[in-house]
Amino acid sequence: MSFPVATIDASALRNNLAVVRRMAPRSRVIAVVKANGYGHGMIRVARALADADGLGVARLADAVALREAGITQRILLLEGVFGAEQFALAAKEQCEIVVHSPEQLDVLEQFSGSHRFVVWLKLNSGMNRLGFRVSDFAAAHARLRRCSSVSLIRVMTHLSSSEERDDPDSWSPHSTSVQHESAAADRGARAHVAATSRRGEITVTQLQIFDDAVAPLGHERSVANSAAVIAWPESHQDWVRPGLMLYGMSPMPGKTAADFGLRPAMTLSTQLIAIQNIGAGESVGYNGIWRASRASRIGIAAIGYGDGFPRSTRNGAPVLVAGREASIAGRVSMDMIGIDVTDLPNAKPGDEVIVWGSGLPAERLAPYADTTCYELVCRVTSRVPLLWRE
Numbered sequence: 128m129s130f131p132v133a134t135i136d137a138s139a140l141r142n143n144l145a146v147v148r149r150m151a152p153r154s155r156v157i158a159v160v161k162a163n164g165y166g167h168g169m170i171r172v173a174r175a176l177a178d179a180d181g182l183g184v185a186r187l188a189d190a191v192a193l194r195e196a197g198i199t200q201r202i203l204l205l206e207g208v209f210g211a212e213q214f215a216l217a218a219k220e221q222c223e224i225v226v227h228s229p230e231q232l233d234v235l236e237q238f239s240g241s242h243r244f245v246v247w248l249k250l251n252s253g254m255n256r257l258g259f260r261v262s263d264f265a266a267a268h269a270r271l272r273r274c275s276s277v278s279l280i281r282v283m284t285h286l287s288s289s290e291e292r293d294d295p296d297s298w299s300p301h302s303t304s305v306q307h308e309s310a311a312a313d314r315g316a317r318a319h320v321a322a323t324s325r326r327g328e329i330t331v332t333q334l335q336i337f338d339d340a341v342a343p344l345g346h347e348r349s350v351a352n353s354a355a356v357i358a359w360p361e362s363h364q365d366w367v368r369p370g371l372m373l374y375g376m377s378p379m380p381g382k383t384a385a386d387f388g389l390r391p392a393m394t395l396s397t398q399l400i401a402i403q404n405i406g407a408g409e410s411v412g413y414n415g416i417w418r419a420s421r422a423s424r425i426g427i428a429a430i431g432y433g434d435g436f437p438r439s440t441r442n443g444a445p446v447l448v449a450g451r452e453a454s455i456a457g458r459v460s461m462d463m464i465g466i467d468v469t470d471l472p473n474a475k476p477g478d479e480v481i482v483w484g485s486g487l488p489a490e491r492l493a494p495y496a497d498t499t500c501y502e503l504v505c506r507v508t509s510r511v512p513l514l515w516r517e
């Protein structure tokens with residue numbers, strides 16, 4: 128067995144899909160498996176989540192890989208495709224496509240194949256990344272309606288700040304019918320979205336803009352990412368699109384996945400490979416950024432930024448050594464980290480070190496590295512084997 132290793136728990140993935148279903152009981156679920164299944168291994172994740180109503184990916188190459196692996200589920204291309212060649216390939220692979228730009232409409236109108244696409248027409252409700260602005264949305268919709276290569280239209284948007292919500296009670300998985308009427312009625316807020324700091328106001332505005340634009344059309348709708356599944360029941364609508372929560376991490380500030388009954392699917396672990404006994408005043412690692420205030424024992428663990436453990440991680444970040452919490456000491460190297468195990472007198476080479484996952488949520492580490500758990504799992508490098516446990 129080599130170290131480090133990312134152990135992936137398939138039953139956690141299934142548990143987390145069940146949590147999504149409980150939170151959004153009237154919605155169908157597009158399981159987002161982009162970026163190699165958030166670093167967990169896209170194909171295996173897709174197989175573990177065979178009960179989802181579809182899979183969401185960002186790149187056409189991912190869809191091709193899923194089909195090559197024999198996966199027949201619905202696949203939604205979240206950014207759509209670009210150019211006639213890609214449209215033809217998306218058709219061949221039986222993908223549903225997001226249409227968010229006039230350039231994509233042009234290609235669709237010229238499409239000569241016999242395939243008829245299911246199109247998810249995207250509204251830019253304030254994220255200002257992808258989608259038609261409100262003023263262009265009706266015209267885009269009309270063009271789609273006239274398009275002979277389109278069999279069905281659904282409508283979608285994406286929220287920029289769904290993890291921000293005023294009322295912490297609404298995050299509870301037990302209160303699934305939260306109303307936010309006063310805020311929803313507050314349409315005047317739209318004019319000063321950017322100027323206000325009230326938590327959740329951006330989302331209220333985005334939901335209202337989406338509703339105003341799509342209500343007359345009568346299509347099935349999709350808005351919610353993980354944070355919206357958890358915190359914005361009114362956003363669930365016909366289709367939810369969770370990613371992060373399926374992998375057992377929490378997008379909500381100050382909350383871990385366990386607060387919502389989610390279980391981490393990835394445990395990134397390694398071993399202690401050496402112990403150093405150092406005197407007070409001595410430092411550890413490159414540039415001596417950690418200095419011992421007392422005689423100390425430093426465990427050296429085989430994981431570093433070459434494995435995707437962020438070099439930016441600060442001293443004091445938590446890790447588990449043989450199940451007990453200790454903290455990072457010194458700068459993260461390419462292949463190693465130092466851990467202050469002075470208070471763990473039994474720590475010895477060969478002990479298991481967990482940097483995130485079972486017993487230590489990635490949400491705990493992320494702030495020490497000025498990042499999010501999204502990025503932590505996505506950037507685990509290819510030298511770390513993924514070990515699946517069914």
Ligand SMILES: *Cc1c(COP(=O)(O)O)cnc(C)c1O
Pocket residue numbers: 159161205285351352353354368369370371372378
């Ligand atoms: C990545 C993505 C999601 C999933 O977001 P999470 O925050 O991981 O749940 C949903 N919708 C779109 C369009 C995305 O790009």
